[in-house]
Amino acid sequence: MTSGKTGGAGVGGTGQPKDPKAPQTLYRKVAADLRDAIAAGAYGSGARLPAEGALAERYEVSRGTIRQALALLRADGLVTSRRGTRRVVLSDTRVQSFAELTSFARWARSIGEEPGGRTIAVVREPGRPLECEQLRLESEAYVYRVLRLRTLSGRPVMVERAVYPEWVGELVERFPREADSHSTLLEGHGVLFxxxxxxxxxxxxxxxxAVLLECGVGDALLRERRRSTDSTGTPVEWSDDRYLPGTVAFTVHNSTASTALSRRTSQ
Amino acid sequence: MTSGKTGGAGVGGTGQPKDPKAPQTLYRKVAADLRDAIAAGAYGSGARLPAEGALAERYEVSRGTIRQALALLRADGLVTSRRGTRRVVLSDTRVQSFAELTSFARWARSIGEEPGGRTIAVVREPGRPLECEQLRLESEAYVYRVLRLRTLSGRPVMVERAVYPEWVGELVERFPREADSHSTLLEGHGVLFxxxxxxxxxxxxxxxxAVLLECGVGDALLRERRRSTDSTGTPVEWSDDRYLPGTVAFTVHNSTASTALSRRTSQ
DNA sequence: GTCCCTAAGTTGTACAGCCAACTTGGGTTT
DNA sequence: AAACCCAAGTTGGCTGTACAACTTAGGGAC
Known part of the structure; x- marks a missing residue:
């Protein structure tokens, strides 16, 4: 490298819409650029990535920054990393990971379906013990309980029972009944997951x-219970989502390098 | 710090059995020690961790090493990390993450149950298209197909249909029929997940x-399909596990910081 | 008392360098 | 031909430094 003041040798990849909330740091830009390159087939699945040093020269950044970028790809299972040999491209499919999972609407759009939502009921009442515990509220604290039916291209697919602490519920209560995505609306009010x-x-x-999903009482549904928190660790949402069989599956990548996925005994 | 040659001011925590395969690096030792401290209640849930600099002094390592250690805890959702303020302890429950998930036996023991396994059948035959694709073999390649019934304290809980490439299957074929854990046996032969x-x-x-799990035909089961790879990215196992309802749940922590979890449309 | 601003403390990002551990390929030896 | 060994290449681990971005608490102005 020559001087290293005016950085950036083409990290402004135009692949996909960037997460508006993610800070535009150097290593994130490099990671995004590498993701684009891999998805575009610049390195075929199974190919070996350039060495860290070579990438550092190309992007005119230090090797440490390259390593930060590659750690992101590594955590998503896109590339290997083994001492002694170059990194290998494992998968050329894009992973949206977090944002896609927290928002039903974002996920639906990412697979080319039209998300829909209809709010059935919003009530404010004292939380049940389990709910208060999950939201880290003192028991008997008031919460907002929201029942929504989610659709994919008009077809009912999921029943969402979300519980919010008061400071969030007051916002959610004012959202339109037919709102696609509560989570993006909340982002607009500064509530970040x-x-x-x-x-x-x-x-x-x-x-x-059974009524909402047009299935039989007692039919098995795929249930996802989720607690979302903001950057301070304060719980923001506790939700019980139930999907019709065959409409959705959950995928996880975990590695010795990072990621926490585990089994649990039910209740 | 004074000299920094003879390291280690008490990183040899004796909390839990260490993963024998994890390299004993400095930052892993620090992370393990912090995990132990948190689990032991040294910092109550919600308490603030010491600053990185303070930890660096205490452990007599550099701040970078402390940050590597904390990144592990961060990925598991044990602590927050926000610019400008100290880290906060989120959860004081231990997460075993990877090893626990890849091995039914290890998971069972971690929750205090006695794992059992009975191999019903082992056959060597050409793989089906889906299987060959998952294992990255050319189609029609021979694979080993293993059917096992897994029990928890004698109670049948899960049916495991694993498929291995030949070089692994030859090993698995020789394992005893009643072996608790194939994955630990494979580790002994140098096959690491x-x-x-x-x-x-x-x-x-x-x-x-239905016959094996003593349930009705058509009853809904919780299915986990899993492809495991070694450090080179070579697929080692492709498995279809089906659990009786109510016996197990899967938990995931994901954050903007790392981790890939996503929905998928079925099939 | 209340508001505002500043300063100290803390984490995030980036850089540079050094050595260890490991893989790979090629040349040498047997 | 096969086995062996060595050197180059590559990633992992650790240290040290510097600055930016952000939070928090406390003091001062009003």
């Missing part, structure tokens, strides 16, 4: 589920 | 499932 804990198992449909 | 992709959804029991 940064972490989520998911529990995935199987639950029988109750009468409400 | 480092990455896994999981797909979780719901599947109806076929006649074989």
């Amino acid at each position: 940064t972490d989520a804990d998911h529990t995935i198992d199987l639950a029988p449909a109750d009468t409400e589920d | 480092t990455d896994a992709d999981h797909t979780i959804d719901l599947a109806p029991a076929d006649t074989e499932d």
Whole structure:
């Protein structure tokens, strides 16, 4: 490298819409550029990536920055990393990871379907013990409970029972009934999701589920319970989502390098 | 710090059995020690961790090493990390993450249950198209197909249909029929799992499932399909596991910082 | 008392360098 | 021909430094 003041030798890839909330740091730009390059087939699946040093020269950044960028790809399972040999491209499919999972609407659009949402009911009442615990509120604290039916291209697919603490619920209450995505609306009000804990198992449909999803009472549904928190670790949402069988599957990549996925005994 | 040659001011925590395969690097030791401290309640849930600089002094390592250690805890959702303020302890429950998930036996023991396994059948035959694709073999390549019934304290809980490429299958074929854990046996032969992709959804029991799990044909089961690879990215195992409802749930932590979890349309 | 601003503390980003551990390929030896 | 060994290349681990971005608490102005 020559001087290293005016950085950037083509990191402004135009591949996909960037997450508006992600800070535009050097290593994120490099990671995004490498993602684009891999998705575009610049390095075929199974090909070996250039050495870290070579990438550092190309992007005119230090090797440490390159390593930060590659760590992101590594965590998503896009590339290997083994001491002694070059990194290898594992998958050339794009992973949207976090944002896609926290928002039903964003996920739906990413697979080319039209998301829909209809709010059935919003009530404010004292939270149940489990809910208060999940939201880290003192028991009996008031919460907002929102029942929504989610559709994919008009077809009912999922029943969402979300619970919010008061400071969030007051916002959600004012959202339009037909709003596509509560999470993007919340972002507009400064409520950001940064972490989520998911529990995935199987639950029988109750009468409400059966009516909304047009299935039989007792039919098995795929259930995802989720607690989302903001950057301070404060719980923002606790939700119980139930999907019709065959409409959705959950995928996880985990590695010895990072990522927490685990089994749990039910209840 | 004074000289920084003879390292280590008490990183030899004796909390839990260490993963024998994880290299004993400095930052892993620090991370393990911090995990132990958190689990032991040294910093109550919600407490603020010491600053990185303070930890660096205490452990007599550089701040960079501390940051590597904290990144591990961050990825597991144990602590927050926000610019400008100290890290906050989020959860004081231990997460075993990878090893626990890849091995049914290890998971079972971690929750205090006695794992059991009975191999029903082992056959060598040409792989089906889906299987060959998952294992990255040319189509029609020979594979080993292993059917096992897994029990928890004697109770049948899961049917495992694993498919291995020949070089692995030859090893598995020689394992005892009642072996608890194939994955630990494979480790003994130098076959290490480092990455896994999981797909979780719901599947109806076929006649074989019904007989083994003592449930009705067509009953809904929680299905986990998993492809595990070694450190070079070579697929080592492709498995279809079906759990009786109510016996297990899958949990994931994901954050904007790392981790890939996503929805997928079924099939 | 309330508001505002500043300063100290803390984490994030980036850079540079050094050595260890490991892989690979090629040449040498047997 | 096969086995062996060595050197070059590459990633992992660790240290040190510097600055930017952000939070928080406390003091001062009003």
